[in-house]
Amino acid sequence: MNWAPRVKPIKIRQLYRYARLGIYDDLLLHDVGWELYARCSDIATVADVFREGHVPCPKCSTKIKRRIDPLFSTGEGGTHENWFRCTHCAKRLLWRDCRQALRDTPRCFDCRAVLHKEVVLRCACGKTWSQEAYNQSVRTRVLLPCPHCFDLVRRPNPPPRNQTVSAQKSSPTLHCPKCQAVALHQHGNIECTACGYKRRWRDYRKSLKKKDEKLECPNCRYTFRWQEWRRSTRSLRTGNPRPARDFIKRWRKCRTPQQRMIQIDTLLQTLHGRGPLAPLFIDSGEHNIRQMLDDLAS
Numbered sequence: 001m002n003w004a005p006r007v008k009p010i011k012i013r014q015l016y017r018y019a020r021l022g023i024y025d026d027l028l029l030h031d032v033g034w035e036l037y038a039r040c041s042d043i044a045t046v047a048d049v050f051r052e053g054h055v056p057c058p059k060c061s062t063k064i065k066r067r068i069d070p071l072f073s074t075g076e077g078g079t080h081e082n083w084f085r086c087t088h089c090a091k092r093l094l095w096r097d098c099r100q101a102l103r104d105t106p107r108c109f110d111c112r113a114v115l116h117k118e119v120v121l122r123c124a125c126g127k128t129w130s131q132e133a134y135n136q137s138v139r140t141r142v143l144l145p146c147p148h149c150f151d152l153v154r155r156p157n158p159p160p161r162n163q164t165v166s167a168q169k170s171s172p173t174l175h176c177p178k179c180q181a182v183a184l185h186q187h188g189n190i191e192c193t194a195c196g197y198k199r200r201w202r203d204y205r206k207s208l209k210k211k212d213e214k215l216e217c218p219n220c221r222y223t224f225r226w227q228e229w230r231r232s233t234r235s236l237r238t239g240n241p242r243p244a245r246d247f248i249k250r251w252r253k254c255r256t257p258q259q260r261m262i263q264i265d266t267l268l269q270t271l272h273g274r275g276p277l278a279p280l281f282i283d284s285g286e287h288n289i290r291q292m293l294d295d296l297a298s
């Protein structure tokens with residue numbers, strides 16, 4: 001697992017020192033930018049794995065499907081069974097992405113303009129929310145703006161329970177962990193009629209997360225273990241890969257040193273104030289990074 005290293009803060013400081021003097025050292029900009037780019041690509045790759053369940057082969061990057069399906073998760077409207085479409089722009093959405101978009105960029109629930117962060121969150125239309133009340137609303141509202149067109153979308157209903165049961169019944173992957181007979185997902189449990197095994201579904205799901213499996217690349221035949229791969233991604237995992245994805249998209253389009261500086265600055269500004277996100281990108285302790293970002297922002 002060869003992941004890109006995190007970027008050294010000393011280079012970033014130097015970049016800003018120069019920028020303040022109006023100097024755009026393009027060599028350094030390329031250096032820092034492409035290092036951030038490589039790191040962002042890895043963060044996006046890892047996020048895809050935890051979302052889609054396909055692991056890239058460490059040797060040839062061929063995507064390998066896991067046998068233990070990690071996508072039973074029902075978390076915040078998490079997975080592909082929960083996809084729905086925006087009724088306005090037809091983009092495919094997950095409810096949790098609608099929520100996350102508002103955590104990244106708070107918008108007015110009323111007029112959907114971007115809110116200004118003062119002591120409270122304030123909209124030009126006059127509405128205000130405390131950060132706490134806003135977070136609460138993001139968690140509980142059934143109408144949220146679509147992250148693409150900002151028209152309101154309604155929270156989809158979870159699939160009815162009996163439908164879930166029949167979907168599980170027809171799935172050949174649900175086996176009793178004890179006797180390997182076909183097991184059922186019902187009454188909030190995994191239940192085996194053959195041997196009487198019964199366990200709470202949630203606990204069963206948790207145990208699956210810890211389960212290891214051997215993965216073999218169908219292309220190059222390289223084999224590796226899931227848990228080992230997962231451990232190697234520890235410093236790359238985030239529930240919020242959007243800043244990384246945005247940087248990847250925009251960095252490639254930069255044509256001038258000024259544009260490159262803007263994109264690097266935009267990424268660092270996004271990380272600023274999101275304590276736990278910055279250490280994914282920058283090689284330093286969380287406290288030092290916050291200090292540095294504060295210095296850069298001033």
Ligand SMILES: [Zn+2]
Nearest residue numbers: 086089146149
């Ligand atoms: Zn939309």
Ligand SMILES: [Zn+2]
Nearest residue numbers: 108111123125
């Ligand atoms: Zn408003």
Ligand SMILES: [Zn+2]
Nearest residue numbers: 111113123125
């Ligand atoms: Zn407004």
Ligand SMILES: [Zn+2]
Nearest residue numbers: 176179192195
């Ligand atoms: Zn059994």
Ligand SMILES: [Zn+2]
Nearest residue numbers: 057060217220
């Ligand atoms: Zn391979």
